Amino acid sequence: MQQWRLIKNRSYDGAMNMAIDEAISIAYKEGKVNPTVRFYTWKPACLSIGYFQKLESDIDLIACKENNIDYVRRITGGRAVLHDKELTYSIVVGEENPIIDKSINLSYRFISEGLVEGLHLSNIPTDDLNSGEHITRGNLSAACFNAHASYEITINHKKIVGSAQHRKDGVLLQHGSIVLDFNVEDLFNLIKMKTPELKERSKRFTANKASGIENETGRSIDIDTLEENLIKGLSSHLNVEFVEEELTDYELNLANELYKKYKGDEYNKKR
Numbered sequence: 001m002q003q004w005r006l007i008k009n010r011s012y013d014g015a016m017n018m019a020i021d022e023a024i025s026i027a028y029k030e031g032k033v034n035p036t037v038r039f040y041t042w043k044p045a046c047l048s049i050g051y052f053q054k055l056e057s058d059i060d061l062i063a064c065k066e067n068n069i070d071y072v073r074r075i076t077g078g079r080a081v082l083h084d085k086e087l088t089y090s091i092v093v094g095e096e097n098p099i100i101d102k103s104i105n106l107s108y109r110f111i112s113e114g115l116v117e118g119l120h121l122s123n124i125p126t127d128d129l130n131s132g133e134h135i136t137r138g139n140l141s142a143a144c145f146n147a148h149a150s151y152e153i154t155i156n157h158k159k160i161v162g163s164a165q166h167r168k169d170g171v172l173l174q175h176g177s178i179v180l181d182f183n184v185e186d187l188f189n190l191i192k193m194k195t196p197e198l199k200e201r202s203k204r205f206t207a208n209k210a211s212g213i214e215n216e217t218g219r220s221i222d223i224d225t226l227e228e229n230l231i232k233g234l235s236s237h238l239n240v241e242f243v244e245e246e247l248t249d250y251e252l253n254l255a256n257e258l259y260k261k262y263k264g265d266e267y268n269k270k271r
Contacts, residue, residue: 001240002239004093004241005242005245007036009041009227014042016262017072018048019261020255021038023251025171034243035091035240037090037091038091040087041086046069046071046072048073049071049074049080051073052077054271055268055271063189072263072268073267074164084186086178089175090176094170099240108150108163108174112129112161114233118234121232124213126153158209160178160179162176179210179213188203188206
């Protein structure tokens with residue numbers, strides 16, 4: 001049985017969360033650390049955009065400032081996600097690891113199955129995983145949670161976990177938001193659209209496609225208990241032993257350097 005490193009939940013701002021994920025990927029590529037699962041939260045709340053999004057044309061930066069919402073560009077693709085009332089996970093592992101399928105879709109499904117196992121340990125029901133859906137351009141927006149990609153986790157056919165994957169130099173990084181409480185108004189207050197009518201239509205569409213665990217189950221979720229059950233579910237499904245550790249000094253130093261990139265306008269406004 002493989003031993004993987006486990007880093008338990010801590011809160012950071014958006015730039016540091018993204019810097020740490022990249023630092024772990026680099027350290028893993030250099031053979032300095034084992035495959036790693038990390039849980040984290042965001043303080044303050046943060047809007048992350050996909051690597052290929054255009055920040056200033058898609059996101060209302062004035063509204064972000066007025067509402068004390070941070071923003072950061074992810075290393076992964078996809079669209080905007082508001083990280084607030086959620087638990088986020090990241091997984092860093094080699095593409096050649098026999099546990100992980102070389103197919104992006106199948107590796108998504110495998111990881112989602114482990115997350116589902118953990119959710120079920122918390123008595124959180126989920127729909128069967130499926131191959132996703134096609135969303136017409138008329139219903140697309142800059143927001144991530146208005147479309148279900150392959151094997152994403154839903155309750156009552158509403159997405160409650162949104163994930164994205166990045167592969168480079170033989171290293172897979174997947175991270176995703178496990179949403180506890182979803183507020184479509186808060187999200188679309190930060191999204192730019194061509195007309196108010198289009199924004200209202202997209203907002204209604206997203207409200208039918210996305211939600212949070214608490215919204216759908218009608219009960220409060222203890223984030224620490226949820227984390228423990230997700231750890232158990234992933235360990236069981238991946239058939240790995242987790243060893244709880246902290247970031248190494250090398251990773252922390254690297255993250256502090258990368259933080260400058262993720263905090264700066266040159267990177268965040270590059271498109």
